[in-house]
Amino acid sequence: MDLQLTGKRALVTGSSSGLGEAIAKALATEGAQVVVHGRDRARTEAVADAIGAAGGSAVVSLGDLTTDDDADAVAETALAGGPIDILVNNVGAAPHRDWETATATDWSQIYELNVISGIRMIRRVVPRMHERGWGRVIQIGGGLGLQPTADLPHYNATLAARHNYTVSLARRLKGSGITSNAVAPGAILTGNARQYITDLAPDRGWGETWEEIERNAIEELVPNDVGRLGRAEEIAAAVLYLSGPLAAYVTGTTLRVDGGTIRGIH
Ligand SMILES: NC(=O)c1ccc[n+]([C@@H]2O[C@H](COP(=O)([O-])OP(=O)(O)OC[C@H]3O[C@@H](n4cnc5c(N)ncnc54)[C@H](OP(=O)(O)O)[C@@H]3O)[C@@H](O)[C@H]2O)c1
Numbered sequence: 001m002d003l004q005l006t007g008k009r010a011l012v013t014g015s016s017s018g019l020g021e022a023i024a025k026a027l028a029t030e031g032a033q034v035v036v037h038g039r040d041r042a043r044t045e046a047v048a049d050a051i052g053a054a055g056g057s058a059v060v061s062l063g064d065l066t067t068d069d070d071a072d073a074v075a076e077t078a079l080a081g082g083p084i085d086i087l088v089n090n091v092g093a094a095p096h097r098d099w100e101t102a103t104a105t106d107w108s109q110i111y112e113l114n115v116i117s118g119i120r121m122i123r124r125v126v127p128r129m130h131e132r133g134w135g136r137v138i139q140i141g142g143g144l145g146l147q148p149t150a151d152l153p154h155y156n157a158t159l160a161a162r163h164n165y166t167v168s169l170a171r172r173l174k175g176s177g178i179t180s181n182a183v184a185p186g187a188i189l190t191g192n193a194r195q196y197i198t199d200l201a202p203d204r205g206w207g208e209t210w211e212e213i214e215r216n217a218i219e220e221l222v223p224n225d226v227g228r229l230g231r232a233e234e235i236a237a238a239v240l241y242l243s244g245p246l247a248a249y250v251t252g253t254t255l256r257v258d259g260g261t262i263r264g265i266h
Helices: 018-029 041-053 068-080 104-132 153-172 191-204 210-221 232-243
Strands: 009-012 033-038 057-062 086-089 135-140 178-185 254-257
Touching: 009 018, 018 033, 018 041, 018 057, 018 086, 018 232, 033 041, 033 068, 041 057, 057 068, 068 104, 086 104, 086 232, 104 135, 104 153, 104 178, 135 153, 135 232, 153 178, 178 232, 191 210, 232 254
Parallel strands: 009 033, 009 086, 033 057, 086 135, 135 178, 178 254
Antiparallel strands: none
8 A cells, every 4th residue: 555655755753763763764664764863862763774774865964852952953954855745743752650650750750851852842843734734743743642551651651741832732733734643552561561571571471482371471561452562563553653644534543552452442
């Protein structure tokens, strides 16, 4: 199926690793020109190089999106090569805290990183989409924003904020040809997740092979109907759909990609 992404230009924030990297690579595979963004030059360039080596097109943009100055620089570099058709707000982190250890400063800092980073890019990129009457704005949210746990309260709240402003933006973009949607991943198999589970496995008796360990860990930690962690490529596939003309009638929605982890109707 042709997703009609050839020739579109996409900025994926936080694409020097993890989900953002998978999203950037998937968009490039579908023919989009991708702006790969991160703070770490070596990691960000490595992703752009890999896209180039696979026959795709990528440029690099570096900057810390918790500051206005760097956000200006990132947007300027991204827009220098042409308009941005697809903005994927993916930057984020989940520093481990609970209700007892998360200070007011922790709550404030994670809001700055996980929420306002996206707002900064929307303010810089979406006006240019208006000029052309077409655009896609996609936030990476998460299941913990819909069904929060006791742990990571500050992080959970930022995911809920992303889902919430996604809808507000969709209403603001009414009739513009620009859509705003969120993708809400469940627990995804990243390098960090694999290390965390592998470290816990011997004490919890989850098994010997990765397949056994993953199945048992998921049942205990994040039970879902598919019985495994998600893969970054599965999040990227949802972003691909929302990025193209085929999703023109989809706006203000949160697409859950979580194996059925979230039990309610959202
Ligand atoms: N992994 C999951 O299971 C999962 C589940 C639900 C939602 N999510 C969401 O998905 C997104 C990506 O998660 P991930 O696990 O792929 O994370 P990750 O591998 O840690 O990647 C985070 C990315 O954000 C960039 N970044 C971090 N702080 C930044 C800052 N201040 N300014 C600019 N860039 C910054 C990093 O760039 P540098 O390394 O170059 O600094 C990196 O490219 C996050 O928003 C997260 O909340 C993840």
